[in-house]
Amino acid sequence: MNIGEAAGRAGVSAKMVRHYESIGLLHPRRLENGYRVYAEPEIAVLRFIRHARELGFPMEDVRRLLALWRDRRRASAEVKRLALDHVAALEEKAAALQAMARSLRHLAAHCHGDGRPDCPILDELETGRMPGEAPAPPDCCGT
Amino acid sequence: MNIGEAAGRAGVSAKMVRHYESIGLLHPRRLENGYRVYAEPEIAVLRFIRHARELGFPMEDVRRLLALWRDRRRASAEVKRLALDHVAALEEKAAALQAMARSLRHLAAHCHGDGRPDCPILDELETGRMPGEAPAPPDCCGT
């Protein structure tokens, strides 16, 4: 099977298949003309990578997960630790994004949103203060 | 004021100050020796940029917000639209991250996490199926 078909069956782009190979995640056989050849085990690896990426694992974690997957003597504790560390990272990022969304939604709620120029959103960006917030004392934290 | 002091007062790195200049967000005067010179208006711009970045706006939005901020005849509706579009983007990203976290947490909850090798997390990465989920019909969607 050529790279195009393999990529299609695994649900990733041929470009990324080459990339995964270049970082050492799989090692397809080559024909004499240089073409890469894939069979079921390689497809399985590519699908594994895709699923891990869909769960947001960075490539470095994917590499470790692949190694654990291949190691029949792995301890599931290791996999679980990797997963839970990643869950913590995901939740931290999600919380940060939601905090931004909440602040900005609050600001937007105070903005007329009409033809007039005054706008608490721009005010906040200028001053770093939310609408109605007390001015910082003059020697505050450098903002 | 030199770039180091300006960066410190605005709460950004000197490196980023130069970068913001390179993409046209500010245009500090230069001394004969090539040094950049900053005064209060530039500091205000840098703080504005920092606050917008802290709310997660991409630089392209920051550029637009800066233009609106400088335009005393702006319509606050434009600012509000930018802000609410960004809120939607933030919430979409946050939701995606949380969905990943939820799936992964669910998988991890089913993993013994001990010295044994069997692990529903690896199983899901291999098959794309959550624990207990029915096998897909043989001609399913290519996964």
Added chain:
DNA sequence: GTGGGGGTTCCCATCATGGGAAGGTCAAGG
């Protein structure tokens, strides 16, 4: 005049992915 702490430009790296050029290969069909 020298040392140290700035400043300047330029290049490279991140992370995962895509775009595209230049060229080789293969299969089908006229």
Added chain:
DNA sequence: CCTTGACCTTCCCATGATGGGAACCCCCAC
């Protein structure tokens, strides 16, 4: 047999925002 088109190969470049670092210049205090 030759063309055409689809596919493959490698290599370079770009993203977005940021940091690291080299090589070099400048200024002030001692």
